[in-house]
Amino acid sequence: MRILRRYITGHLLWTTFLALFVMIALFSFFTLIDELGKTGQGSYGITQVLFYVFLTMPRLAYDLFPIAAVIGAMAVLGIMAQNSELDVIRAAGVSRLRLAMLLVQSGLLLVLIAVLLGEFIAPPAEETAQNMRSMAMTRQITLQTRHGLWVRNGNSFINIRKILPGRHLQDIYVYDFGDNDRLQSSVHAGSADYKGGQWILHDIRQSVIEGEHVSSTIKKKAAWGSLLDPDVFNVVNVKPDVLPVWELFDYVSYLRQNDQNSQLYEQALWSKLVRPFAILAMIVLAVPLVRGNSRFTSIGQRVFTGALAGIVFHLCNEVSSHLGVVYGISPAFSAAAPTLLLMLLLLFLLRE
Secondary structure, eight states: OHHHHHHHHHHHHHHHHHHHHHHHHHHHHHHHHHHHTTTTSTTOOHHHHHHHHHHHHHHHHHHHHHHHHHHHHHHHHHHHHHTTHHHHHHHTTOOHHHHHHHHHHHHHHHHHHHHHIIIIIHHHHHHHHHHHHHHHHOTTEEEEETTEEEEEETTEEEEEEEEETTTEEEEEEEEEEOTTSOEEEEEEEEEEEEETTEEEEEEEEEEEEETTEEEEEEEEEEEESSSOOGGGHHHHOOOGGGSOHHHHHHHHHHHHHTTOOOHHHHHHHHHHHHHHHHHHHHHHTHHHHSOTTOTTSOHHHHHHHHHHHHHHHHHHHHHHHHHHHHHTOOHHHHHHHHHHHHHHHHHHHTOO
């Protein structure tokens, strides 16, 4: 059984990554065509477009992983069926349920790769892509460093360490200079929200420099007229489903503490938590779709069937998520419902 598991694992990795590579190339081409239409805005040129498309590939790979997994599993079992290997395996006493468990064990490595991709590679790559794109297209953002965004607004220089969805900022520094280029005041705010057409800063500490004297004031909350054009967030902001789990969890907690609607971000959080189980379920789906006596079915037909099953499952996930947000359904239920239904269907189909 160990030899069979190694055999399945090797072929499953190869076919899944091959399918993933083809789909990434296809969707990246569409992104490239779309971004080329935006060249000429600011300094956004061909080089920036290519760099942007390259940096968005990890996020695209993470989104396409369940579809690639079912295509890979369909290809593996299809090859085994054509070579009569499935007939031999069944004759050796391996049930379809046992074969499904072997696929699950092989798929755990794919799940690990998907989690690493979605939590540690895609988020920073996507953030870098969005920041680079915004700096090229929007003149207000002047510099991106490891200490966040630096923005100039007249004689004020603003440093924003963290930008979260929903026009929420964290760890903001504002430095005001006079006409003689001397620092007049500095402000630090723990967070800021855009409400009612203005920025509201929280946990403010302001220092005013007058000659050789420095006076400090502390405020719990205050309005700030010129911090950052909110339209910039249309190109800077990273979508909730791209954020890692821990940042989503922190942001959901922040929204709840401030009595704000966290439905969209809870939905993204639960979707990411359910994703590993969805990948495994999609891999197991290949077992009932590929029958041992269907040796004359071409690999192309099996790949098409796997792609169709993956697309349908993806659409079901999207519909369930949107219905959850629109109708206020529990995010845990709306995110997990398609995967749970698929698992129940698999248990029914795999029964002997």
